Amino acid sequence: MLKKELQTAVEKGEMLPLMEEFYTIQGEGYHTGTAAYFVRIGGCDVGCHWCDVKESWNAEVHPPTAIDAIVENAKKYADTVVVTGGEPLTWDMGPLTQKLKEKNLRIHIETSGAYPLSGDWDWITLSPKKNKLPTQTVYDNASELKVIIYNKHDFIFAEEQAEKVNKNAILFLQPEWSKKEAMTPLIVDYVMNNPKWRVSLQTHKYLNIP
Ligand SMILES: C[S@@+](CC[C@H](N)C(=O)[O-])C[C@H]1O[C@@H](n2cnc3c(N)ncnc32)[C@H](O)[C@@H]1O
Numbered sequence: 001m002l003k004k005e006l007q008t009a010v011e012k013g014e015m016l017p018l019m020e021e022f023y024t025i026q027g028e029g030y031h032t033g034t035a036a037y038f039v040r041i042g043g044c045d046v047g048c049h050w051c052d053v054k055e056s057w058n059a060e061v062h063p064p065t066a067i068d069a070i071v072e073n074a075k076k077y078a079d080t081v082v083v084t085g086g087e088p089l090t091w092d093m094g095p096l097t098q099k100l101k102e103k104n105l106r107i108h109i110e111t112s113g114a115y116p117l118s119g120d121w122d123w124i125t126l127s128p129k130k131n132k133l134p135t136q137t138v139y140d141n142a143s144e145l146k147v148i149i150y151n152k153h154d155f156i157f158a159e160e161q162a163e164k165v166n167k168n169a170i171l172f173l174q175p176e177w178s179k180k181e182a183m184t185p186l187i188v189d190y191v192m193n194n195p196k197w198r199v200s201l202q203t204h205k206y207l208n209i210p
Pocket residue numbers: 044050051052053084085086087088110111112113126127146148174175176177178202
C-alpha cells in the first residue's frame with residue numbers, strides 16, 4: 001500500500017499501529033488472574049514519566065496492521081481480548097471492536113481516557129493521568145477506575161477522580177512499580193480506612209510473565 005493509503009486506513013481505524021500481541025494473564029484490576037489476549041497499539045502523547053512501556057509512544061515505529069489480522073490471531077486464544085497501548089483511544093476503535101464482537105470475543109480496554117471514547121466495550125479500565133485528564137465520555141462509561149499511586153498527593157487525585165467517574169465504577173489504587181516498597185503500605189492503610197477502594201497490584205510482574 002502507498003504511504004497515503006496506509007495513513008487513510010489508520011485514520012479510519014481499519015489499520016492500527018500494532019506494537020505487540022501476547023496471550024497472558026490479566027495482571028491488574030478487577031479481572032486479575034484471568035487469561036486474556038493482549039493487543040498493544042502504539043501511539044501515546046500523555047507522557048507519564050514513570051510509564052512502563054515508553055517504547056509504545058511513537059506510533060511511527062509500529063507498523064500499520066490490518067484489523068482483520070489482529071482479529072484472526074486473537075480468536076485462536078482466550079475468549080477475552082484486552083486492547084491496550086500506548087493510548088488506544090488515540091485511534092478510532094469502532095472498526096476493531098466491531099470485528100472482535102462478530103467473533104463473539106469479550107473486549108476490554110485499558111485507557112487513560114485522554115481522548116473521547118470510541119468502540120463498543122464489555123469492560124473499560126480507566127487509569128486517569130494528571131497531565132491529560134479524561135474526557136467525560138470515558139468517566140461516564142468506565143467499569144473500573146485504577147489510579148496509580150506514585151506519591152502521597154496521588155491519594156488526593158484519586159478522590160477527585162472518584163468524584164468524576166460514574167457511580168458504578170469499581171475503585172482501585174495501584175502502586176507505581178518503582179515506588180511500590182514505599183507506596184504499597186500506604187495504600188494498604190488507605191484502603192482499610194477508606195473501604196470503598198480496593199488494592200490492585202501489577203501481579204504479572206511478580207509472576208514474571210508479560
Ligand atoms: C501502559 S498503560 C496503557 C494504557 C493507557 N495508556 C493507560 O495509561 O491506561 C496500562 C496500564 O499500566 C499502568 N502503568 C503504566 N506504568 C506503570 C507503572 N510504572 N506502575 C504501575 N502502573 C503502571 C497504567 O496506568 C495503565 O493502567
